[in-house]
């Protein structure tokens with residue numbers, strides 16, 4: 256019976272990223288698949304999705320399953336995914352058969368228990384506060400050792416912080432800033448690499464905090 260349970264748990268865990276690296280890999284896959292759908296990557300048609308269906312499973316039923324079958328490992332990713340969705344992103348009201356990508360962004364909200372809805376709301380509030388609490392730019396107050404325009408650097412850091420606070424998907428937004436090739440004129444290479452480092456640190460801390468945020 257133990258082996259049977261292990262097999263089931265293993266299969267469920269395979270559907271959900273358990274680490275930030277896996278989360279990012281899935282994000283890259285989804286982005287590439289979306290680009291393929293638009294015809295942007297015609298030379299990469301052999302791209303294989305890392306997860307079944309190339310998208311995340313429906314999160315509310317996953318949370319219910321994890322609670323009832325004691326599989327807490329998938330809860331951070333499932334709750335975070337659910338936190339990005341709107342109550343209008345309803346599984347039952349979306350024509351998901353025709354839109355497989357869109358189907359990864361809906362939830363069966365009626366499967367969520369009242370306790371888990373409270374966990375979700377607490378987690379969303381914590382995520383909105385997270386950029387103020389744990390996003391620390393080490394160069395915010397220091398003098399730039401190179402040629403930065405201090406006003407532009409200050410403005411950039413403020414823009415990043417505000418964008419992170421407003422976004423329902425702070426991990427994605429922070430990653431997009433990390434992946435920017437340049438932050439424009441007036442921001443030197445050294446400061447740019449520090450900003451990327453601070454954002455990467457922020458994302459790792461945030462991922463590790465998800466269990467606390469959603470009271471899992």
Ligand SMILES: [Zn+2]
Pocket residue numbers: 399400401402403404442443444445446447
């Ligand atoms: Zn600089």
